[in-house]
Amino acid sequence: MNDNESPSATEDMLADLGVSSTEAAALRAILGEVAGMAHEVPEPSDEVRALLGGAIPLRSRRRMGAVAAVVGALALGGASAAAAANQLPGPVQEVVANATGGVVPHPVKPTNPPSDATGHANKPTAPPTPKTVPTKTPKPANTTAPGQLQKQTKPDPTAPGPARPADPGSHGREHHESGLDGADVPKPEKPQHLDDDDGAGDSKPADGKRKKA
């Protein structure tokens, strides 16, 4: 590298050093030799050559593939979980059930699964049943629907009684049903209370009446 071609950094270095012009010239020659060390263009490797040709780096491809795989797995898992919970619309539920049938370990049921006595299937169908049941049959269970109700209500007061405050309507109903068995409370109160089961605030006046009586 000639003096005329010396990079700006070299001139800055010499200016910072504050030496005489002869010393600066000698140093400029030395630094020119240093700059002359950069004369050999190394042969690019295959990967670098591919990048120089404008190719997408292999690492990026792998990363993109990995990201796509993770996103796909998450989407599949989310869809199968939602299908397992029977929370998808009907056609989508069937599609997911067919698609995940051979992949997912737990079976995904198609739309409208038969309502067994198991807890998960009964939860969505539970609200309509109480309104029809208490008016006809206070205690004896003739059909399967009241049997389901009793199955739900009987184990609850024993095991997780205080741990379920989230559903005040059902909670109050359970207490009243258990109270009805033992106390001499007139029967008309029970259907009233069960009819007002939807409103949580109505159960308190009923308790108050009972206490007064």
Next chain:
Amino acid sequence: MTPALTDEVVEGARESEPSALTALYKALAPAILAYLRGRGSRDAEGLTQEVFLQLLPRLRTITGGAAGVRALAFTIAHSRLIDEFRRRNRSTELPYEAELDGRRQHSAEQEAIEQWGSSEITALLAHLGDEQKAVILLRVLGDLSLEETARIMGKSVGAVKQLQRRGLLALREHAEGRGEPE
């Protein structure tokens, strides 16, 4: 003389134009290879390729034109070199046996000459301390400013300035000694 790295070349390289990418490589690779060799890398060619493997995919995100690309390239080169030094230090955990130690036969100057071929400038640089050499090479080969050099080395500008001054004075001193016998 290697071609200069211009903002136009960098702009074309950012657009993945093969001709601009090749021009960028031809402008930068010799300086990076020389820096790595001058610092004593045992695999300067391989590290140079690693630098470009890291640099080229990042071109779109680099700001500052040619200066920015040059600074990043030497930053990567410096980091890879530090990694190599650390690997080298870790690999010397075997029990020491003087008979098997070949290093006593090679001074830094001899090693540089053997690796890079005999040249006066190589012999001159071998007299510098490692950090002095790094500052001189980064500033001359990379055409980097004091601030950029300080950032790459993780030092203050004042410290780099001091290293640069001592390095230049050492070069001048040894150059004078070199010229006296002749």
